Amino acid sequence: MKPMKRLLAATAVAALALPAAAQDMTVVSFGGAYGAAQRTHMIDPFMAATGVNILFEDYSGGIAEIKAQVEAGNILWDVVDIEVIDLERACSEGLLEVIPRDILPPGDDGTPALEDFYPEALASECGVGVIFWSTIFAYNQNVFPDGGPKTIAELFDTEAFPGPRALRRRPQVNMEWALIADGVPKDEVYAVLSTPEGQQRAFAKLDSIRDSVVWFDSWSQAPVLLNDGGAVIVQSANGRIFDAVVQEDRPFEMVFDGQLFDLDVWAIVRGTDKIDLAHEFIAFATGTVPLAGMQDVAYGPTRRSSNPLVDPAVVPFLPSSHIDIGLKADGVFWADFGETLGEQFNEWLLR
């Protein structure tokens, strides 16, 4: 009977071990330098303050994974960091919970939450703003010692600036940039992109650099590609390049021209059974001090009361300091066109 007994004992041990590994709440964000800043200023302090155990996961953005969970009724994530460019779509497709505003505490200076937050940060009922950031591009100064591309049009100029350029594999931002590079004024980009002709125009412009593009999936790959020579120019969230320049002293130059100005919000996946805990976390993580902590990666706070805590040295690197040369990401446009253009984009990639 010995082997049988041993097998049974092993089963029993395995069965007992299972609940021990259960997690209290899963929070999902973008990883890399940004994830590290969130862990330092939001996740770890929350765990220390409440004793709640958070499993902090990385994802590479987009709404597909959230959608798969909601449609299958298999909710694995509780709180997720979403880009506003994807937020309206996720919200209008019923993938997120509505977050009541009364859970948000006043700023540390006593300003009521609704006045303390910038209006954009609370524009969608499904999210509470975490950062102001932007999609920029950056190049490696070692590759272009005489100065690299300065504008979006030059980013698309493979003759003047040869070499692989890395873009995130999605239609968002790339189609806007293609039109800007093709000469469409910034304030008309989304109107042009709403027409089939405008979409064709954007794809045609992307076609012109197609052979030089390296596609990546996750923001954290951007500085890595620029560093290891996989690309000479990369599209990136501004904070990732800032981190590589400031923390690791890399010879990267950021270009804010045509930056696509955006926010990230905390949102709650619809159908989670930990909604109260999720509210508690979001209220904590969007307090004055945790939000100010996002300056570690040059992302602007979404509360006015956090501004005095931002180091003046970081201010020139905040997207808000370059807002006049940028374009605001239109979440409503992408809510309507995300599915259509997403499919066209994927077919274009496979072509």
Place this chain on the structure above:
Amino acid sequence: MADAATTPTDMRPATPGPRATAATADVALTPAERRAARAELRRNRLMAFLLVTPLLVFLTFAFIAPIATMLFRSVHSPAVAELIPATLERLSEWDGQGLPDTATRTAFASDLRTLFAERRSGRLGEEINRVLPGASSTIQGTARRLNAEDPDAVAASGAEMLSALNPAWDQPDIWRALQRAGQVYTDRFFLTALDLERTPEGAIQARTSARIYIDLYTKTLRMALTITVLTILLGYPLAFFLAQQPSGRANMLIIFVLLPFWTSLLVRTTAWIALLQTNGVVNSTLMAVGIIGEPLTLLYTEFATVLAMTHILLPFMVLPLYAVMKGIDPSYMRAAMSMGARPIRAWWSVYLPASLPGLSAGAMLVFIISVGYYITPALVGGTDGQMISNLIAFHMQQSNNWGLAAALGSLLLALILVIYFAFDRFVGASNIKLG
């Protein structure tokens, strides 16, 4: 599969057990004894079957039911029928010519407004977009603006509102798409997976927009074939060499094959990433030696996928070959060669036929495994090196088009089974041994 089973099952004990003797020697038995023997036989059968039952029950839930569910999902799509049941009922009376009547369009406008308020219009747009590319933005944009209107006004003059909001609603295409997507049982996922589509009249034709899936199946088969041929070219001489070695040395050298075989797939894929990336070991070595001045693009290409998969699957070729070759008496080759046959000739007429079972088993394993491979192409293949499995994963995880993923998966499953039975029929799959 059946034949693979017979190798270990086909056991003939030297001395048959006493019960077996009783059951077979029925000539000299009385009717009572025969009845007893038959009862005994039944009991033995039941006993054997009961031993297998727990596993069968388990596999039914863990494995068979999931595969059946996938097959079912490739033809079953209730989503649209659940979203707009009333519109679909009205549309079923429409003949597909011109536009549906005003009442139908108005009813749909009300449905759409409600769906948007309930945050379900995105789901509808997603489903219709798969039948009529571009329809999602029409539906979402219209729904968003209808939501701003008074519900009574929509109920009264929804048809006109639709026309005013987007000219697409004045075309029959989108209504036909609604009708088609409303079918609960559908062949449309299989049509898409085969690069086909239906004309407005319902006839099947080759897809007019991008055709990607057939190309991808062809490419997958081509890559699997390349990998199989490469593993044969590398593996056959190696197995032959190992089989010629004295057993001590062969046992030592075979470790070079077994260690990769037992090492995690992720580890081996990681190794290739470390070797092939822009500043990786291969590029820096080549540049240090001075063969190249600029790093080569090796990683994220079809080349990387084929190279890494050849490395990963080579043990699956070498091990069955070696197992068979070890059993071939070397004196045959020697005899042929000592009688003056040239080595190639001797190998061709004597050794190759004897080693064929190992070769075919290895080739089948490598081919079948590579046709369904996912991880390595996903990690080192970039955009070029993707195989059909990667597209299935894409539709599962990124585009959330599960019906299409299921249809592509069903086709892949059918393909694998055809390959398997073809191999089994022509060369016999019973020779798979991994040492």
Place this chain on the structure above:
Amino acid sequence: MKRDWPAYFTFWHKLGALSLSWFSFVVLFFLILPILIIVPLSFNVEPFFSFTEGMLRLDPAAYSLRWYREILANPNWILAIQNSFMIGIAATVIATVLGTLAAVGMTSRYMPFKNLIMAVMLAPMIVPLIIMAAGMFFFYTRYNIAGTYIGIIMAHAALGIPFVMISVMATLSGFDRALYHAGLSMGATPVRAFMDITVPLIRPGVISGALFAFVTSFDEVVIVIFLAGPGQRTIPRQMFAGLREQINPTILAVATLLIFVSVLFLISLELLRRRSERLRGITET
């Protein structure tokens, strides 16, 4: 190299034999080198996947345990390691118990529908993982066992079963049933005879089948990608995410540890094989 060539060997024979051995050694190096190269790289002090100048000079300062410490410091890796072992052990236990019982049933000459049932049981070996993963996602989500340990363990047990069955059935084929019947005729109950006579004799087959099943689960990543929630991440899943998103040498350190694990497996299998041969040698006399 001194060799005893057969008398009939011409110059071309010898050249052929020599090129064969050289070619074979090249192929053996192709097989082993990518794996061995990981080991020194995992001690790189720099966050790169290539050899630095310092490493080539064998400068001790160019080597460090930095990435190994990082594994220990990262709660996600620790969880993944725990999960991999737990899921692997649980799946192995299920696959071994069910597979061994079924193997005994299947080797009985009285077993009905043998070929059909065998085909079903071995099917998890040839059906591509991506298809199983998709099917399991559809089916398991319906019963709320996706994103739970139970789902992953069931899936991995199904994958391990064919290995257990093949291994145990191979051992049973060398096992003389007369011993079992001798036990019965001396008055042992079938259960007793099975436990006291059959089990010890097939034990090497059971253990090597169990090892195969464990390694299958330990390595498996496709099903984990599709079914597991964040709480069920395993080592290969964590590696996959790392390779896709942020490549850093921690993965090389994990890979090096996994290489040692596979060396251990290889050794235990070899020991089992020898033991099994010895046991069979006894039964065959």
